[in-house]
Amino acid sequence: MSALALLGGPRAVPAGVDGGPWPVVTAEDEQAVLNVLRGGRLTSTAAGETEVPALERAWADQVGTAHCVAVSSGTAALQIALGALGIGPGDEVVVPALTMNATAHAVRQCGGVPVFSDIEPDTFTMDPARARDALGPRTAAVLPVHLHGLPAGMGALLEVASRRGLPVVEDAAQAHGAAWRGTATGALGALGCFSLHPSKNLPTCGEGGLVTTDSASLYRAAVALRNFGERPPARTRSYLAHRPGLNARIGPVQAAFTRSQLARLPAYAKAREHAVVAFLDRLDRLPGLRVPYVPADRTHAWHIVRLRIVPEELDLAGVPPAAVRRALHRVLRAEGVPVSQYQVAPLPAHPAFRGETSLEQVAATHPVSCATVDGTLCLQRRHLGPNAAAALAAYADGFEKVWEHLGLVRRMARAQPARDWRHDVAGD
Structure with missing residues (x-):
């Protein structure tokens, strides 16, 4: 039995053993980015830009939803999903007490109030019984987090929400490709939200996020919120704001990189x-x-x-x-x-x-x-x-x-x- 490294013994993990780089950047990823740079369409609002809608279609197909909206970050995805539901000042949203702080920040940025629910000791995800206890007269949504990549107990959580007619928004920032009872995360609630941060299982080369939904009306609202409250232009952009919105667009470079990564x-x-x-x-x-x-x-x-x-x-x-x-x-x-x-x-x-x-x-x-x-x-x-x-x-x-x-x-x-x-x- 060798001595502990703390006491001068050899390390159990040899120097240089670290699992390799992440994300893994291949020649195909580099070429996808280079194609965008050479094409000159460097913003999603450029005429003829195709990378952002191609990523949206690919991720919607992957998850199994009708729609996807690509945005500037996972936090923006949460804020846009809540905004599409009309969450506003004074509305309460039930979130788990253990998760990354972005979940609660998104609620606050909409003017809402995060109400914290304790988690299950074995899955580390929102406890449905505690979520039920957290509901109040001003509750407007339930926002479970598929923490660490494990889907929350969606059957019980959806039942808790449905009894009050509340929408469920999935924070699936860490759960790309995970599934509950055969259905992919992002297709279990009214909307699903993903992060494309380089630390995530599906990364981009910077920042990015994805919002998924089967609702045509929520999709239209999310698209408008992403781009200053404007409607998608038929031909030329009007710059006419139909509702309060954000600048939460993802760039074509990031979209191309992620779509290349998605293949693997x-x-x-x-x-x-x-x-x-x-x-x-x-x-x-x-x-x-x-x-x-x-x-x-x-x-x-x-x-x-x-x-x-x-x-x-x-x-x-x-x-x-x-x-x-x-x-x-x-x-x-x-x-x-x-x-x-x-x-x-x-x-x-x-x-x-x-x-x-x-x-x-x-x-x-x-x-x-x-x-x-x-x-x-x-x-x-x-x-x-x-x-x-x-x-x-x-x-x-x-x-x-x-x-x-x-x-x-x-x-x-x-x-x-x-x-x-x-x-x-x-x-x-």
């Missing part, structure tokens, strides 16, 4: 599934570690891998989970395993959204989200490429090596200061 999305997803499952099979044998749970009715896109720590199984009963996480984080990183905390606090604790709510109230009303922040570690981006299997195998070596030295981990965890996510918020 299924192959990359298949390779990722194989590599991640093999990695998790090894980690699942380690006591005190819970690998992601994937219900039988859905598939996972594996944008992020989140691992839950169970202190009691590590002979650390009574030690705060955050202390165990910090000890494991330090030891694993020293071995070359690129784990991260990801979110440092649930959304209702962020100063931007907390208002007069105390951190103690947040802890009391969103216990699962708080426990997830404190007691989990994440693997991001390093596993996305099609050749990441070797890196994931090395990362599994790192976990197994650390688990051979749990005595030191226990001593480190017990020596950690008693602090949790509230310390990170208060110290911001």
Whole structure:
């Protein structure tokens, strides 16, 4: 048994092993971008521009919806989807308490109020029972997030919303290609929203987003909102605003790059599934570690891998989970395993959204989200490429090596200061 790298031993993950670059940029991607540059149509409003509508048609076909609107970012996609539904000042939108802050920002940018629902402890997605409890007289929509690439429990969530006649908007920013009961994310609610950030499973060369819907009226509203409230021109652009709108257009360069990447999305997803499952099979044998749970009715896109720590199984009963996480984080990183905390606090604790709510109230009303922040570690981006299997195998070596030295981990965890996510918020 070799010594831990933290104590001078060799790293479990050799230097240079990192899963490869992401996104993978091929000659075909470069040629797609070069064709746009040489063609001279560098904005989506240029006469004769075809790349943006081609991406929209391709993604609508991929998801299985009638329409798609390509926009400037995933956050813009959310804001436009909510705007198309007429969400405005004072309207409440139920969102999960654990997700990227863009979900709540989009609600605020429409003038709405994000109302936070706790998550399920096994899927990390919105808990339908808590979402039902969050409904009020001013609720105008429900906005579940397919966090990390796993679809939320859409059957129960759609039922909760339908009983009140509420639309469901999917935040599928991390879930390209995932499915619930055979239906792709983005085709499950009234509208679906995707990000094309370079860190995502379907990337662009900059920023971009996609909105999907089967509704012709919502499609028309989204198209207008994307471009200053103007209607699509029959011939020449009129610059006549028919409703308040944004400049949230995507560029042809970004659209061409993403459409080229889309051709490889299924192959990359298949390779990722194989590599991640093999990695998790090894980690699942380690006591005190819970690998992601994937219900039988859905598939996972594996944008992020989140691992839950169970202190009691590590002979650390009574030690705060955050202390165990910090000890494991330090030891694993020293071995070359690129784990991260990801979110440092649930959304209702962020100063931007907390208002007069105390951190103690947040802890009391969103216990699962708080426990997830404190007691989990994440693997991001390093596993996305099609050749990441070797890196994931090395990362599994790192976990197994650390688990051979749990005595030191226990001593480190017990020596950690008693602090949790509230310390990170208060110290911001």
